[in-house]
Amino acid sequence: MYQLNAFNPQQFLQQHWQKQPLLIRGGFPGFVDLLDEHDLAGLAQEPDIDARIVSRNGNNWQVAQGPFDDFAPHCHGQWSLLVQGVDLYLDEATELLNAFNFIPRWRIDDLMVSYSVPGAGVGPHLDQYDVFIIQGKGRRHWQVGNKGQYAEHRPHPMLGQVEPFEPIIDAILEPGDILYIPPGFPHCGEAIEPSLNYSVGFRAPNQQDLLSSLADFALQQEGLTQRYQDPDLKSRPLSGEVLGSEVERIQELLQASLQGPAFTQWLGSFLSRGPQEESIEDAEVALDEVFEYLQNGNALQRRLDFKGIWLESDSPQVQLHLGELNI
Amino acid sequence: MYQLNAFNPQQFLQQHWQKQPLLIRGGFPGFVDLLDEHDLAGLAQEPDIDARIVSRNGNNWQVAQGPFDDFAPHCHGQWSLLVQGVDLYLDEATELLNAFNFIPRWRIDDLMVSYSVPGAGVGPHLDQYDVFIIQGKGRRHWQVGNKGQYAEHRPHPMLGQVEPFEPIIDAILEPGDILYIPPGFPHCGEAIEPSLNYSVGFRAPNQQDLLSSLADFALQQEGLTQRYQDPDLKSRPLSGEVLGSEVERIQELLQASLQGPAFTQWLGSFLSRGPQEESIEDAEVALDEVFEYLQNGNALQRRLDFKGIWLESDSPQVQLHLGELNI
Ligand SMILES: O=C(O)CCC(=O)C(=O)O
Ligand SMILES: O=C(O)CCC(=O)C(=O)O
Ligand SMILES: [Co+2]
Ligand SMILES: [Co+2]
Numbered sequence: 001m002y003q004l005n006a007f008n009p010q011q012f013l014q015q016h017w018q019k020q021p022l023l024i025r026g027g028f029p030g031f032v033d034l035l036d037e038h039d040l041a042g043l044a045q046e047p048d049i050d051a052r053i054v055s056r057n058g059n060n061w062q063v064a065q066g067p068f069d070d071f072a073p074h075c076h077g078q079w080s081l082l083v084q085g086v087d088l089y090l091d092e093a094t095e096l097l098n099a100f101n102f103i104p105r106w107r108i109d110d111l112m113v114s115y116s117v118p119g120a121g122v123g124p125h126l127d128q129y130d131v132f133i134i135q136g137k138g139r140r141h142w143q144v145g146n147k148g149q150y151a152e153h154r155p156h157p158m159l160g161q162v163e164p165f166e167p168i169i170d171a172i173l174e175p176g177d178i179l180y181i182p183p184g185f186p187h188c189g190e191a192i193e194p195s196l197n198y199s200v201g202f203r204a205p206n207q208q209d210l211l212s213s214l215a216d217f218a219l220q221q222e223g224l225t226q227r228y229q230d231p232d233l234k235s236r237p238l239s240g241e242v243l244g245s246e247v248e249r250i251q252e253l254l255q256a257s258l259q260g261p262a263f264t265q266w267l268g269s270f271l272s273r274g275p276q277e278e279s280i281e282d283a284e285v286a287l288d289e290v291f292e293y294l295q296n297g298n299a300l301q302r303r304l305d306f307k308g309i310w311l312e313s314d315s316p317q318v319q320l321h322l323g324e325l326n327i
Numbered sequence: 328m329y330q331l332n333a334f335n336p337q338q339f340l341q342q343h344w345q346k347q348p349l350l351i352r353g354g355f356p357g358f359v360d361l362l363d364e365h366d367l368a369g370l371a372q373e374p375d376i377d378a379r380i381v382s383r384n385g386n387n388w389q390v391a392q393g394p395f396d397d398f399a400p401h402c403h404g405q406w407s408l409l410v411q412g413v414d415l416y417l418d419e420a421t422e423l424l425n426a427f428n429f430i431p432r433w434r435i436d437d438l439m440v441s442y443s444v445p446g447a448g449v450g451p452h453l454d455q456y457d458v459f460i461i462q463g464k465g466r467r468h469w470q471v472g473n474k475g476q477y478a479e480h481r482p483h484p485m486l487g488q489v490e491p492f493e494p495i496i497d498a499i500l501e502p503g504d505i506l507y508i509p510p511g512f513p514h515c516g517e518a519i520e521p522s523l524n525y526s527v528g529f530r531a532p533n534q535q536d537l538l539s540s541l542a543d544f545a546l547q548q549e550g551l552t553q554r555y556q557d558p559d560l561k562s563r564p565l566s567g568e569v570l571g572s573e574v575e576r577i578q579e580l581l582q583a584s585l586q587g588p589a590f591t592q593w594l595g596s597f598l599s600r601g602p603q604e605e606s607i608e609d610a611e612v613a614l615d616e617v618f619e620y621l622q623n624g625n626a627l628q629r630r631l632d633f634k635g636i637w638l639e640s641d642s643p644q645v646q647l648h649l650g651e652l653n654i
Contacts, residue, residue, distance in 0.1 A: 009562060013561070018556060018557060103562075104567075183554075205555050206553060208546050210584075211542040211581065215535075215539040218534060218538045224533075228531040233434075235336060235340065235430075239428035240431075240637060242431065242639060250537065254541070257534045257537075268569075309568070312568055312574075
């Protein structure tokens with residue numbers, strides 16, 4: 001069990017969440033690593049894994065995209081191995097993520113784990129998402145700058161960095177220390193000793209993400225097929241004109257797709273799904289078999305690639321969303 | 328010039344448009360065909376054309392999808408050649424479509440032309456869109472049934488038909504006669520003599536069409552990148568719960584994408600674009616060259632694959648939409 005120490009969630013939410021970075025010294029006292037660098041290298045060989053090796057020789061930055069068969073060609077100079085979505089492979093990751101349950105589960109994206117040799121890091125950069133970076137074994141020098149406009153550049157096509165920044169947090173993280181960084185605050189970590197870092201990453205969809213997922217969903221089912229109608233059509237002097245009332249009718253059709261059962265079903269499946277976009281296989285058991293199983297006092301285990309979430313509701317029946325599966 | 332005769336647009340819109348089928352006898356007196364069957368076969372060889380040959384031998388229906396190099400293998404028994412989007416290839420089609428200017432241009436989809444040998448037709452079927460079917464040369468027997476629930480079947484994977492229906496219109500069309508059919512009314516045409524038929528087809532997007540086009544547009548540009556934010560995040564007893572206020576915030580993000588300049592730009596480009604989905608090549612002239620050209624009294628010619636439309640506006644400046652091009 002991972003439990004936060006010396007930490008007040010309410011105060012954190014009020015003063016820091018999405019607002020200000022925070023260093024939590026000894027956040028996990030006696031922190032026990034979830035894995036070691038050999039396990040991490042093993043995960044980086046998994047066929048569907050999102051893994052990268054970022055290496056630096058002086059000013060020469062290289063990025064290799066996994067999965068990896070052979071690490072040797074990429075591990076030159078100062079290098080880090082970064083593996084996304086470790087929570088999909090490691091049961092214990094759920095326990096670490098549970099320590100952050102004061103933030104709703106749907107906001108959590110994934111657990112990223114990095115291993116860095118001394119001197120290594122991905123360089124100064126900005127992210128669009130909140131992150132808690134937990135120091136595992138080793139010590140690492142972290143700096144965080146203030147939110148602002150920073151010129152961006154790409155020392156490698158797959159690596160975005162910003163210019164050096166004035167740190168507002170400048171600390172050497174020890175095992176169990178936690179650094180919280182809101183979106184848009186530049187940060188940079190450089191390992192002093194061989195280091196494991198755990199990034200609890202958050203998810204905040206933008207309009208593009210929402211629209212394209214909703215559109216994909218709409219195309220797959222029959223709930224969003226209301227068609228434009230104008231039995232009250234009015235002529236106009238020039239046929240090229242689109243009347244304001246027609247624009248409004250199109251807006252209404254789109255607005256109608258943002259509510260109702262089809263919208264709720266999409267939203268539940270969207271928010272419960274992890275970063276991976278594959279869909280769950282068809283359930284092999286009937287729903288009443290599941291109920292019987294539960295009524296006999298048995299417990300279900302969550303598939304690691306779906307969050308179990310439900311939408312707040314006044315009705316005594318709630319629908320549990322697990323990707324495409326809605327119970 | 329094609330001009331409707333014995334036809335009252337206001338009365339048509341009130342009593343028929345999207346409501347009731349109508350036979351307009353002598354709608355185009357002395358109708359002159361836009362092309363003949365040899366021209367149509369020529370179009371059916373064009374690389375990007377959407378053309379089909381539907382043929383029938385007793386109860387055996389076949390459908391071949393063009394473009395066609397060789398017609399002979401498909402023209403057995405009673406056969407029709409149907410070519411969509413003829414307005415993209417034939418300047419004169421614009422003049423025929425202009426006769427329907429009492430309906431706004433953005434509602435028009437395309438001009439389909441069919442050639443049928445005696446006895447031929449695509450069988451009884453329903454469409455989701457309004458259509459005016461103009462009889463060109465030859466005579467054809469048309470029947471239209473009432474709107475209702477009709478069992479659908481597919482005598483060929485590419486051919487949807489309905490069961491036989493009780494006709495409410497039953498007529499032999501002569502050159503220049505026009506049949507208007509609203510969505511959902513079953514209809515069936517059977518040529519008596521070798522026949523050309525011109526279908527002015529309409530377009531009525533449904534929620535799926537709108538959402539997927541808007542999402543494609545959103546992904547291509549920077550106007551719809553507002554991201555979910557919750558600096559006021561509230562904890563909850565069970566982290567799996569998604570609060571109603573969070574659902575509302577997501578709805579608001581989506582709703583915000585249904586108004587404003589980015590939405591207007593999308594809508595203009597969506598409504599001005601024809602059924603083909605390719606985008607216009609980059610304009611090769613600068614905008615001020617265009618203005619100078621126009622100020623010198625020259626006229627622009629519309630590219631056949633885009634409608635020129637504009638949205639009603641109180642401002643003295645209107646934006647003309649031509650697919651991706653907005654002037
Ligand atoms: O572990 C690292 O080196 C990078 C961590 C980081 O920058 C992040 O998670 O945002
Ligand atoms: O021309 C034909 O045979 C088919 C016409 C038709 O059914 C239509 O345009 O909806
Ligand atoms: Co970062
Ligand atoms: Co039809």
